[in-house]
Amino acid sequence: MQDYINVKNLSKSYGKKDVLHDISFSVQRGEAFGLLGVNGAGKTTTIECIEGLRKPNKGEITICGIDVFKNLQSVQKVLGVQLQSTALTEMMTAKEAMQLFCSWHKVPYRNDLLERFDMAGEYLNKAYASLSTGRKRRLHLALALCHNPKVLILDEPTAGLDVEGRHALHKELRKLKTDGVSLLIATHDMAEAEVLCDTIAIIKDGRIVRKGNPMELTASASIQSKVIIKTRESCLKTNPLKNIDQPDFLEDEYLSFACVDVAELLLTILTHIKASGDTVVDLRVERASIEDIFLSIAGGEN
């Protein structure tokens, strides 16, 4: 499969501060690649280097085989970008914005995209300043796609959107993937990364500390699953289990045990409950999420 994005040994520093250390990854055709990290981890700098906005101190970046720093204009023909921090002139309408972007990309006016992102009809002639955050985001996404890019970079694509808006946007992004568009998504939203991305890279202090598909990442974690339980007499609280890590005390008398071997833990807990003469009111087993992995990494584990 062809690599649509290829980042090799990317390093960047601002003055004496190193912000990226030897970052390497590739994104294939139709793949969604998620960059996860806390603020200041290096996500934005990585994305800005890929967009050609910043020049790295070291490393190579190609988009569809084109060197970003040698031929940015050609890269911009195959690259669409939707950033969180961008805006349009306040009184420009969605229709005018599409006319503007299409004319610079030398493509016919794309009303189909405005319709697809629900920006036609009543929103078509509304001033940009009067649109809600969600509508602005839809418009920017439509504009980013006006020249049918092969690669789409999205920075926090669903920040500020309501549930309905998120679902609609996720649906569109999945459709783009099936059309062969590669997505590079920088996000804080772990759940979004988990459902949308084929590959996730977690960045910490300018380094990729974990990379893999969501299943691989959760399976490789030292904390694999959680057993959440509530008993009638709260015997697990009054008479704690020995040789097992202390649980987290949740609301409404629930306890949460983290474990690697679910079967062994369940057997131990249920045996203990039976021996105490207690009964189970509620029991759930949850697989570790990307958020758990992220938190364990952010908390210091590498």
Place this chain on the structure above:
Amino acid sequence: MKAFCTQLFIQFKSDLRDKGVLMVYYIVPMAFYLIMGSIMKTLELDEGNSLILSITIFALSMSAFLGMPQSLVKARENGVLIAYRVAGIPSWSLPLSTIIISFVHIMIVAIIILFSAPYLYSAAWPTNIMLYLLSVAIVAICSEALGALISCLVKKQSTLTLVGQLLFLPTVMFSGIMFPSNLLPRPMQLIGAILPATQGLRLITMEGMQVLPLIILLGITILTFLISIELFRRISVRA
């Protein structure tokens, strides 16, 4: 070129929907024109074409020092410049379209004043209308060059208003728009001499265009545009 023309057309249309833009480019200058015109007519202060000239230079200075830089800094601060850059729209297209459309607004106001003042306030017509309009255009471009420089030097909108006033107020006070500059103390006359409005008043006379003010205005324009282009290049790399 076609894309840039589309951008100019869109910017002009969206400017006309913007209350802030209308206020700075049209409403305040026209209100000033109506008030000053009435006062000058009542007091019979108008000598030759001073009403048309004074109001036009007031309007273009306001647009160039307060209106145009505000649009540019706001666009930069809000992320319009970066939106254009990542979309492959040339960075220069944003300031250039803003400057050109601002110039169009200025010329519209200048033409309204030129053609209405003789009827409303019995102001004298310039002997050569085309030469007069060319002179106004030169002063407008020079003032816009200074406005562009301000917009490159100032990062925030809040500071910009103050800096814009630092150019606009001396323009109103020392250039001779409000009262003859030879009545001012010598230091103020010297400050006034480096302002485009002062040179503009000397450039545009009933007889035609004067050479020395023209050279000074062209010199200021070229110098400030060159500095602005270099500063903007640095800004757009950082944006």
